Amino acid sequence: MRALGLALRFLWIGVAGQMQYRANFVAQLARSLVGLALGLAGLGVVLSNTPVLAGWRARDLLALLGVYTLVGGVIGLFVRPSMQALMRDVHLGRLDFALVLPEDAQLVASVGRVNAWSLFDVALGLGMIGYSALATGHMGILQVLTLVVTLLAGLAVVYSFWLALACSSFWLLKVENVLLVFDDLYEAARWPLSIYPGWLRWALTLLVPVALAVTFPAQTLRGQLGWWQVTGAVAAASVSLWLSRRLWLAGLRRYSGASS
Amino acid sequence: MIALAGVYLAQLRVHLASQLQYRAALLLYQLSAVVEPVVSLAVWSAVASARGGEVRGYAARDFAAYFVVVMVVNHLTRTWTMNEFDSRIAEGTLSLSLLLPAHPIHNDVSDNLASKLITAPVVWALAGVLSVGFGAVFDLSARRVALFALAALLAFVLRFALEWMVALLAFWTTRSSAFNGLYLTALLFLSGQFAPLGVVPVPLREVADLLPFRWMISFPADVLLGRGGVSWALRGLGAQCLWLAVVVMLLAVVWRLGLRRYTAVGS
Numbered sequence: 001m002r003a004l005g006l007a008l009r010f011l012w013i014g015v016a017g018q019m020q021y022r023a024n025f026v027a028q029l030a031r032s033l034v035g036l037a038l039g040l041a042g043l044g045v046v047l048s049n050t051p052v053l054a055g056w057r058a059r060d061l062l063a064l065l066g067v068y069t070l071v072g073g074v075i076g077l078f079v080r081p082s083m084q085a086l087m088r089d090v091h092l093g094r095l096d097f098a099l100v101l102p103e104d105a106q107l108v109a110s111v112g113r114v115n116a117w118s119l120f121d122v123a124l125g126l127g128m129i130g131y132s133a134l135a136t137g138h139m140g141i142l143q144v145l146t147l148v149v150t151l152l153a154g155l156a157v158v159y160s161f162w163l164a165l166a167c168s169s170f171w172l173l174k175v176e177n178v179l180l181v182f183d184d185l186y187e188a189a190r191w192p193l194s195i196y197p198g199w200l201r202w203a204l205t206l207l208v209p210v211a212l213a214v215t216f217p218a219q220t221l222r223g224q225l226g227w228w229q230v231t232g233a234v235a236a237a238s239v240s241l242w243l244s245r246r247l248w249l250a251g252l253r254r255y256s257g258a259s260s
Numbered sequence: 261m262i263a264l265a266g267v268y269l270a271q272l273r274v275h276l277a278s279q280l281q282y283r284a285a286l287l288l289y290q291l292s293a294v295v296e297p298v299v300s301l302a303v304w305s306a307v308a309s310a311r312g313g314e315v316r317g318y319a320a321r322d323f324a325a326y327f328v329v330v331m332v333v334n335h336l337t338r339t340w341t342m343n344e345f346d347s348r349i350a351e352g353t354l355s356l357s358l359l360l361p362a363h364p365i366h367n368d369v370s371d372n373l374a375s376k377l378i379t380a381p382v383v384w385a386l387a388g389v390l391s392v393g394f395g396a397v398f399d400l401s402a403r404r405v406a407l408f409a410l411a412a413l414l415a416f417v418l419r420f421a422l423e424w425m426v427a428l429l430a431f432w433t434t435r436s437s438a439f440n441g442l443y444l445t446a447l448l449f450l451s452g453q454f455a456p457l458g459v460v461p462v463p464l465r466e467v468a469d470l471l472p473f474r475w476m477i478s479f480p481a482d483v484l485l486g487r488g489g490v491s492w493a494l495r496g497l498g499a500q501c502l503w504l505a506v507v508v509m510l511l512a513v514v515w516r517l518g519l520r521r522y523t524a525v526g527s
Binding site: 028030031034038041044049054177178180184188 | 285296306394464
């Protein structure tokens, strides 16, 4: 709860900071809408040739696009800006400022930087998921619950992945380019995983965990996710959170600060 | 002309040396360039199999050949001035290049060529791997390859001129990333990058016919793969030249108007 409050506080600071630049508001909104148009146009071109893609109907694909946009929005909101800042701070020794705060340093380093404009993407993603859920008709309370659980589990895994990459900068210098590769691979998550050749499916599941973050929650909207998969997602989230925490603590022990 | 050749030689040497500093990063970027064609290819193979093996004359292996060639053409014709030009204006570094005796566009051209010289072998090797992996079949003849080389060269010049002009819009917009996003989206669908123009809905294709984008990416690929025959290829080359003339004239006008608006640090 305390963590959530802190995240909201930082979010508010980020929003307030960006509200100074009114003209940029229109440009950023336009950018989010262009992203939406891109996704919808892609769907439209594909669906003009076939009503069902690898077993996914139009509204399933829309839900998938919604989850893709939502997860991308959350990454853009907290994860990417904070982790990029963390890598720079480790270089420059500015991580000292996070370490001397009374809060847990991992928490501060993870939500301390915000790109408020990604809220547009979060809203667009939620809208698409909501629309697709309404089009499907009945959504039981259990299904909503599974959706929320798988979304949170997926976000936890993606967050841990970014934290692990950012923590590698305690040992290596200049890993920012690897993050660009993540962005490219994330593009692949806007389509059902089952259309990809085996090696890419494995890469998207194990190497870069976008499958878990995007495909699983979208599967719950189709009602095609069994209990063992939900349990597996929660287990994967717990393990990766624990592992990335160990890595963070190990990195901190190695960190020597700016003044030492 | 001879003076300009000297300028290019010197600038190429500088850019080659400076880009070879970051070999690993350069390689990494090329590897991630594979993702986009593979995604398109997977999507369209799935569509083809949903329709019983073919989408309007394209079977899975035709899609494979198309997207592999489009990846190569896209690499050859890509430019990145659009991403940098607004900060050149904002930070005033444009003033420095205006002081040089050669037009600033030459520096961007040689930067582009240097990067292509280094990365082309990597991209071509990746294209080979993808062709084998996805079973792309090429039926090449000397005439087609010659026409392709000409079409790809014209496509590069046309795209460079057009995107340099789009970059110049930063004189008016100051921050150009939102507009660039719009341009890249239009390019993705109207150039045949996301799907061959033969399989997109008819209204979209009609719009694409009226715009220069398809001549910058899908046209050279179609020429190499022999879609449309020689007379169509010759007409296409004509369309490229026509668009090039239009864009270059516009570019000259926009450059002048833009420079008049430009207020550098200290003026």
